[in-house]
Amino acid sequence: MVTIAQGTSLQEQIAELKRERNAIILAHNYQVGEIQDIADFVGDSLGLAYRAKETDADVIAFCGVHFMAETAKIINPNKTVVLPDKDAGCSLEQACPGDELADFLEEHQEKNYYVIAYINCSAAVKALSDVICTSGNAEKIVRAAPEDRPILFVPDQNLGGWVMEKTGRKMDLWQGACYVHVEFTRDSISHIKDEHPDAVVVAHPECTYAVRLLADEVCSTEKMVDFCRNSPAENIIVVTESGMLHRLRKEVPGKNLIAGPTDRCNCADCRYMKMNTLEKLYLSLRDLKPEITLPEDVRKRAEAPILRMLELSR
Ligand code: 13P
Ligand code: SF4
Numbered sequence: 001m002v003t004i005a006q007g008t009s010l011q012e013q014i015a016e017l018k019r020e021r022n023a024i025i026l027a028h029n030y031q032v033g034e035i036q037d038i039a040d041f042v043g044d045s046l047g048l049a050y051r052a053k054e055t056d057a058d059v060i061a062f063c064g065v066h067f068m069a070e071t072a073k074i075i076n077p078n079k080t081v082v083l084p085d086k087d088a089g090c091s092l093e094q095a096c097p098g099d100e101l102a103d104f105l106e107e108h109q110e111k112n113y114y115v116i117a118y119i120n121c122s123a124a125v126k127a128l129s130d131v132i133c134t135s136g137n138a139e140k141i142v143r144a145a146p147e148d149r150p151i152l153f154v155p156d157q158n159l160g161g162w163v164m165e166k167t168g169r170k171m172d173l174w175q176g177a178c179y180v181h182v183e184f185t186r187d188s189i190s191h192i193k194d195e196h197p198d199a200v201v202v203a204h205p206e207c208t209y210a211v212r213l214l215a216d217e218v219c220s221t222e223k224m225v226d227f228c229r230n231s232p233a234e235n236i237i238v239v240t241e242s243g244m245l246h247r248l249r250k251e252v253p254g255k256n257l258i259a260g261p262t263d264r265c266n267c268a269d270c271r272y273m274k275m276n277t278l279e280k281l282y283l284s285l286r287d288l289k290p291e292i293t294l295p296e297d298v299r300k301r302a303e304a305p306i307l308r309m310l311e312l313s314r
Contacts (some may be wrong), residue, residue: 010278011038016286024057025281026072029221030273033230035063035281038232041245042247044222045119046136046313052076053310061285062292063271065090070123073292074302084280088272088289091205095176098124107118113152113172114145117305120178121155123294127301129154130308134145134303135205136220137313138163144312145169148185160180162205162218180270183262184239189214192261193262194238199235199258202227207239215239221247228252242267 015038026048032037036042041051043066052072053062059080062069065186067090067205069083105128107111117129118138126132133141142163145151151169155176164171168203184207193201193214202224203215212218217227228236229252237262238244245267248257259267284290294302 009053010282014038014282014285021059021285023058023059023061023285024055025061025063026051028068028273029247030241030270030272031063031248031276034278035276036246044134044136044220046134046220049310050241059288061281063276067093067120067122069292070294071119071306073294074123074299075306077299080288080291082284082288083292085275085285088275090272092118092120092155092176093122093178096121096125096134096174098128101125101128101154111150115152115154115283116141116145117154118156118159119196123298123302125154127298129305132305132309134220135159136222137309139166140171140313141309142167143264149280156206158208160204160210161209163269173197178206180209180241180268184211186210186214186262188263189239192258194235196235196237196258199237200231200233201237203239203304211239224248228255228257232265241270241273250285
């Protein structure tokens with residue numbers, strides 16, 4: 001438990017520290033509501049990368065998972081980047097260790113792969129890639145890939161499969177998956193659709209093919225906001241991590257936004273995203289740790305494909 005000055009809320013203390021440190025708070029759409037509510041910017045991986053690139057703050061308090069904060073550090077080597085809980089990881093990042101990708105590329109040197117890495121990966125994997133993508137720009141990035149080289153898409157087989165469907169471009173897919181999004185099943189989504197026959201379904205591309213088939217729209221978390229705002233439907237089933245519902249209910253009031261259920265639960269939480277709390281955010285700004293650091297040679301090699309992505313998706 002953090003002791004805070006009498007009569008001052010944790011939110012006020014964070015605001016004060018933010019001023020003292022010249023800090024910015026960036027939060028992903030899956031963060032708990034109370035963090036979203038005090039953040040300077042809430043968005044998807046792509047929006048957060050742009051914000052991190054543009055900020056003139058000295059300190060970035062990144063409320064998301066490790067690969068997101070690491071991306072902010074890669075493109076801001078002279079800023080202090082803190083992640084409130086250093087253990088906030090990602091199952092996709094874990095599915096593709098840098099040394100395994102390096103071995104794979106070595107074994108298949110003759111292929112001369114063009115490597116497209118979903119941003120949900122480590123700096124070591126980014127450093128081995130030609131370009132990075134997010135769920136918000138994956139289609140564009142794949143369409144811009146050279147025609148004369150085979151593509152290796154890492155680490156998410158579901159996002160990769162979805163982009164292949166959209167672009168018609170064949171790619172070799174690394175067999176990683178998001179442990180949260182694969183929890184949604186054809187049965188769990190069919191069941192909630194039966195309960196709300198007039199509802200439309202919006203799903204994240206990390207969902208399986210069977211679930212994507214049931215969706216009216218498949219898109220990144222940021223695009224879900226536009227979809228819900230612009231859809232004439234009153235009832236919308238949102239098939240992604242539960243934190244998204246907080247942002248949507250704030251920005252699209254008056255619609256019935258229903259969390260997509262899994263077979264076991266009526267919504268899906270990412271245990272990594274939920275590791276960050278208001279108290280840990282306060283401590284990270286007070287102590288400037290846990291701080292993201294990485295070797296300069298890796299950072300430099302990882303920066304080029306991120307900058308290529310930011311350029312290509314403007
Ligand atoms: P978005 O970039 O769509 O927000 O997705 C990030 C993520 O981790 C999804 O699980
Ligand atoms: Fe990673 Fe999935 Fe959590 Fe997103 S929801 S951070 S992809 S484990």
